[in-house]
Amino acid sequence: MVCQRCLELVTLPIHSECDYAVVREGANTQSVPKGYDVLEVGEDPLDLLGLVEDELLLALPIVPLHDPKDCQQPVGLDEPEPSEDEVTRSNPFSVLAQLKRDPNV
Numbered sequence: 001m002v003c004q005r006c007l008e009l010v011t012l013p014i015h016s017e018c019d020y021a022v023v024r025e026g027a028n029t030q031s032v033p034k035g036y037d038v039l040e041v042g043e044d045p046l047d048l049l050g051l052v053e054d055e056l057l058l059a060l061p062i063v064p065l066h067d068p069k070d071c072q073q074p075v076g077l078d079e080p081e082p083s084e085d086e087v088t089r090s091n092p093f094s095v096l097a098q099l100k101r102d103p104n105v
């Protein structure tokens with residue numbers, strides 16, 4: 001990912017935890033404990049990869065930034081707004097994440 005303050009590469013740890021209760025399609029979900037997302041499994045196999053992908057996208061920060069002390073640009077200077085093109089070129093994942101968040105897309 002690219003830091004939106006200094007446009008240098010930044011590596012950000014992502015923490016994402018999710019609990020799923022897998023049930024058969026049409027099964028009674030009343031007994032699923034609170035805090036669990038219900039995953040209904042029917043004829044199709046469970047798309048685990050897609051599921052993990054979604055969770056990762058949701059866990060990504062919208063605006064990736066360095067820790068202030070690691071950033072190339074001193075705090076307090078004007079922060080340049082990155083252009084759309086720059087974001088698209090440098091960080092396809094953040095664009096995907098934004099698409100996911102926008103229900104109109």
Ligand SMILES: [Zn+2]
Pocket residue numbers: 003004005006007008010065066070071072073
């Ligand atoms: Zn930075």
